[in-house]
Amino acid sequence: MSEPLTNLVPRPLLAVPAEGDFQLDTTTPLDAAPELTGVAVWLRGVLGPATGCQLPPGPGGVRLQFDPGLPAEGYELDIRPTGVDIRGGSAAGVFYGAQTLRQLLPPVTLRRAQLSRGPWTLPGGRIEDAPRFAWRGVMLDVARHFMPVADVLRLIDLIAFHKINMLHLHLTDDQGWRLEVPGRPRLTSVGGWRPATMLGSRQHERHDGRPHGGFYSSDDLREIVAHAAARQITVVPEVDMPGHMQAAIAAYPELGNGYSGPVRTAWGISPHVLNLGPEALDFCRAVLDHVCDLFPSGLIGIGGDECPVDEWRDSPVARARIQAEGLAGPERLQSWFTARMAEHLAGRGRRVFGWDEILLGGAPPGAVIAAWRGTGPAVHAARAGHPVVSCPDTSVYLDYRQSDDPAEPTPVGTRLTLADVHAFDPVPPGLTPPEAGLVLGGQANLWTEHMESSRRVDYQAFPRLCAFAETVWGPAGRDFTEFSVRLSTHLGRLDALGVNYRPMTGPRPWDARPDAPGNPRTLDDRLAELREMTAGLDRVPT
The missing domain is CATH 3.20.20.80 (Glycosidases)
Structure with a gap:
């Protein structure tokens, strides 16, 4: 189960659903730029206990990237069957993209212990987002x-x-x-x-x-x-x-x-x-x-x-x-x-x-x-x-x-x-x-x-x-x-x-x-x- 792209708080600027979901499991790696190590550590810490997914370092899977063309706190989130890309104008933008990813998973994944083994499905689509106020x-x-x-x-x-x-x-x-x-x-x-x-x-x-x-x-x-x-x-x-x-x-x-x-x-x-x-x-x-x-x-x-x-x-x-x-x-x-x-x-x-x-x-x-x-x-x-x-x-x-x-x-x-x-x-x-x-x-x-x-x-x-x-x-x-x-x-x-x-x-x-x-x-x-x-x-x- 996953949450629709439109069920987010706060509401993103643009959310476009697409065919093809992504399955998050215990083998899914997390690929983060060295400058995003802090965000990667935090994401592993909040997702691992309830999902059982430890997100080991490696290529593919979930990718955290900088994009200097985005606003500092803006992000883009692309979910495809082959992987998830979170791009942000800064570490803050990537962090907000990762918070959105958390909301796209079932609420049970927000708990502090594992109550279910999944599967954990992220809905296919693209989100473009940035805040109005600093x-x-x-x-x-x-x-x-x-x-x-x-x-x-x-x-x-x-x-x-x-x-x-x-x-x-x-x-x-x-x-x-x-x-x-x-x-x-x-x-x-x-x-x-x-x-x-x-x-x-x-x-x-x-x-x-x-x-x-x-x-x-x-x-x-x-x-x-x-x-x-x-x-x-x-x-x-x-x-x-x-x-x-x-x-x-x-x-x-x-x-x-x-x-x-x-x-x-x-x-x-x-x-x-x-x-x-x-x-x-x-x-x-x-x-x-x-x-x-x-x-x-x-x-x-x-x-x-x-x-x-x-x-x-x-x-x-x-x-x-x-x-x-x-x-x-x-x-x-x-x-x-x-x-x-x-x-x-x-x-x-x-x-x-x-x-x-x-x-x-x-x-x-x-x-x-x-x-x-x-x-x-x-x-x-x-x-x-x-x-x-x-x-x-x-x-x-x-x-x-x-x-x-x-x-x-x-x-x-x-x-x-x-x-x-x-x-x-x-x-x-x-x-x-x-x-x-x-x-x-x-x-x-x-x-x-x-x-x-x-x-x-x-x-x-x-x-x-x-x-x-x-x-x-x-x-x-x-x-x-x-x-x-x-x-x-x-x-x-x-x-x-x-x-x-x-x-x-x-x-x-x-x-x-x-x-x-x-x-x-x-x-x-x-x-x-x-x-x-x-x-x-x-x-x-x-």
Whole structure:
């Protein structure tokens, strides 16, 4: 048995069936160029356990080749009775062709052990494919709920299966600090743990009374980076600053503006921010240096979102900084700080990646903007000449509820259905062609306030992440009905991969979280709120 060429997710640009299938068996060799050894090792590793096909080196059989005439992430897949050719413009293109080959085999071949001896048949035909966007991302928040390394590696495998190539790893926040920093042991011994966790939306003020925490060693993060790189995924780290810093300030109160207390247990925005004195600036530079040592990404996330200025109005250290730099007031401190961190990162050959709030006061040249507060910030960022990653909460925040069913676990935010995600386009209307060219792509965000385990992350992410993969891989024109037909087959693949996806029929009784109530919002209310939140962007220079 094999899967039709048309039953793929994301849908390829061109799939032409042909007569004559190819039989994959225990004698089938794998012929790969030396530069593609990494892809060959990975392919043997994922196909061998379930198929029994070890793909020994040799001519014929499955052939992996470069083709400089193809786009870097593009590929061509030819299946004939005499063999299979996967040609790519780079190792990434070949890798995506191999992922497509996996989807053309029966779902049982995606399991981790052999349940059947086959035969394994690949349908004859030709596929030509390439992505629309260079940035096809997922943001994983490990600060609100820590995710063990094994679970992060598993999620990397799942997003790679859907040809997603960027993992934005949100490592720190008010509720937890998740990475070691040399010379700062209290960041993990104190900042990595909170005394309790909120149950449900913050309006209900419920707590579980149980400590929660965890952190990644430097070797843990190196492993995550290496595992991702072998699957053509770039890990973009984020250490949020100068706000969302209560965990760091709990560990080192001298970094703050007088706060002395624990890591934040409530969701929402902490008023406790860095004081931006010399010690705080040195701290941030040291953290960023360590992050640069661990992550080869050309972009380093510094957050920059939701930073209250209230403490800066009364802080002697902050007031001294305002006076020394000749700033108009506390509202100008964040843009000054962001520019200093951008200068430091530039010295390491890196650029700033920040949320759209850093546009206020002028984002540093070359900064890449993660536009999250609706579609407006993406327009403002592009018109200001900044590269943009579109991730509006009204389209791709996968922590938001999936239906109006009261059994949805901790239903928060606006309703965001599978169809809503499938309708997302990273390029907002109203941009000129040059401005639209600054949109690097899109990103789906997994904020984990209400995702206490990888099982819950699965439920919130899938199958909506399958729909998202189509929005950033394929053309702008999409048919949700046609996608739904393909998805019905694809769910069998998710079953074989062990994904706890949300059933198409709705939540199961055991999915509900009556102990963690939510706070559903209407889209109209959220849009009104976003207009108020982003009003200042009208003053961003273009």
